[in-house]
Amino acid sequence: MIDTRTAPYAVLLLRVITGVYMLTHGLIKLFVFTPAGTAGYFQSIGLPGWLGVVTMVIEIVGGIALVLGLGTRLVALIMVPVLLGAALFGHGGNGFTFSNAGGGWEYPVLWAFVMAAIAGLGDGAYALFPLGRKTKI
Template sequence: MIDQRTAPYAFLILRLALGLLFLAHGGLKIFVFTPAGTAQYFESLGLPPALAYLTMTLEMAGGIALIVGLYARLAALALLPILLGGIVSVHGAAGFFFTNPNGGWEFPALWIVGLAAVVLGGDGALALRPTFRERAGA
């Protein structure tokens, strides 16, 4: 049974946690590694350098959208390919545990589960713009 009184707050907590994580990782790419350095790293993986700029933009915009609840379900859906790409291109070969050299895939997989929960469960409490179904009370 789902407690309808508290479930929206559970999704709020999940949105905030995921949003902060995406802002932290996007900020790391922008302010520490620099956009040019991140693009160079993507290129070293055999990925188009332009994908690095798209990734940084989605991480920052998606993180903000999750935090404020602006189309949070769509933001979560848009962020899923970033994590799947991270598993396939970087973390998958390192094994399961994130403490392995080059980080394993357990942490990005957990993010995927969290994002999937937001996609399926809804925007949650205090969303700036909940989806139509949630506004209609469905």
């Protein structure tokens, strides 16, 4: 049974913390690794360099959107393939555990499922611009 009094706030918490994590990852790519470094890394693992910059932008813009509640369902759905791509291409060869050298694939897969859950749950409380149908939890 879902507690309709607290569920919107639980979704808010999940949405905001996930957005903060995505924003942080994008800003690390921007300010620490730089766009050129991020593109170079993507090329080193056999992906086009421009995809690294696109990933960085998706993480930054998507992270902000999640924190603010701007199109939560759509943003979360967009994040799922980004995170699965990170698991497959960036961490897939490093084993399961994220504490392995280079980080294993468990962490980005976990976040992909979290994003899928957020897409299913919707905006939660205090969303600035909800997209999609309104449902009561």
